[in-house]
Amino acid sequence: QEYTLIKLEVLKPYPEVLKSFEGKPVSFVAATLRPETMYGQTNCWIHPDIKYIAFETVNNGVFICTNRAARNMSYQGFTEKDGDFKIEKEILGQDLLGIALKSPLTCYPKIYSLPMLTIKEDKGTGIVTSVPSDSPDDYAALLDLQKKPAFREKYGIEDDMILPYKPVPILEIPEYGNLSAVHVYDKLKIQSQNDKEKLTQAKEMVYLKGFYDGVLLVGEYKGSKIQDVKKNLQAKLIKENGAVIYYEPEKTIISRSG
Numbered sequence: 001q002e003y004t005l006i007k008l009e010v011l012k013p014y015p016e017v018l019k020s021f022e023g024k025p026v027s028f029v030a031a032t033l034r035p036e037t038m039y040g041q042t043n044c045w046i047h048p049d050i051k052y053i054a055f056e057t058v059n060n061g062v063f064i065c066t067n068r069a070a071r072n073m074s075y076q077g078f079t080e081k082d083g084d085f086k087i088e089k090e091i092l093g094q095d096l097l098g099i100a101l102k103s104p105l106t107c108y109p110k111i112y113s114l115p116m117l118t119i120k121e122d123k124g125t126g127i128v129t130s131v132p133s134d135s136p137d138d139y140a141a142l143l144d145l146q147k148k149p150a151f152r153e154k155y156g157i158e159d160d161m162i163l164p165y166k167p168v169p170i171l172e173i174p175e176y177g178n179l180s181a182v183h184v185y186d187k188l189k190i191q192s193q194n195d196k197e198k199l200t201q202a203k204e205m206v207y208l209k210g211f212y213d214g215v216l217l218v219g220e221y222k223g224s225k226i227q228d229v230k231k232n233l234q235a236k237l238i239k240e241n242g243a244v245i246y247y248e249p250e251k252t253i254i255s256r257s258g
């Protein structure tokens with residue numbers, strides 16, 4: 001499976017946990033199949049309880065992701081020696097929250113890393129870039145933080161890291177309008193990021209329609225159908241140094257039971 005790996009660059013001055021990397025670019029990296037939605041990023045998601053690592057790449061500075069993702073990258077030419085990478089630092093997700101980042105294409109010049117409790121450790125990099133206009137999971141998690149000051153306080157998230165960030169209309173999807181995730185969230189009466197079944201249903205609804213019939217509302221491919229320009233947008237992100245390609249090995253099912 002080929003993913004676009006988005007580089008969310010840590011802004012200076014570096015927070016205490018990343019001070020040892022001063023002088024080098026440091027990026028949180030997020031795997032996505034939806035490069036065309038990067039115009040609508042409002043934040044980055046980190047799981048507070050997942051262990052992340054920092055390791056040095058040959059061409060892209062320091063990357064932050066799960067150990068598992070770093071191992072995969074080490075077989076894809078990201079490190080000096082094939083299959084080898086050096087853990088520069090281990091960092092618990094909760095210590096990576098509230099960090100200011102710069103991400104490609106989004107209209108927000110500065111976005112923050114925020115907590116999401118439904119991130120899977122064994123998928124992608126364990127870091128997710130958030131597009132609440134078009135991803136119901138992201139919209140649900142963002143609303144949870146916006147609606148619940150106690151949730152923000154628990155993780156030391158300040159109001160200005162979250163309250164100014166609104167979903168951005170970037171894709172027009174027939175029947176769902178220009179904020180498809182908001183539309184299905186309301187329609188299915190989703191209550192929170194923990195509404196698993198409804199969120200799965202919501203994702204299926206917007207995914208299919210978005211991919212085939214969605215039309216871009218912003219950027220140089222404004223007016224084009226997503227399926228026609230997805231590859232061009234991926235190429236643009238890579239050319240402008242905002243992303244690289246990352247392959248996730250197919251899950252091997254090793255089961256001899258039953």
Ligand code: ZZB
Nearest residue numbers: 032033034037119120123124126128131134135203206207
């Ligand atoms: C930006 C984006 C914009 C995403 C959107 C989705 C949507 P899939 O398709 O099932 O393989 N993701 C990536 N890694 C993780 C993880 N470890 N835990 C939880 N979620 C993760 O899922 C790939 C998508 O799941 C990725 O694409 C990422 O969010 C998220 F408008 O990135 B996406 C309707 C979905 N819309």
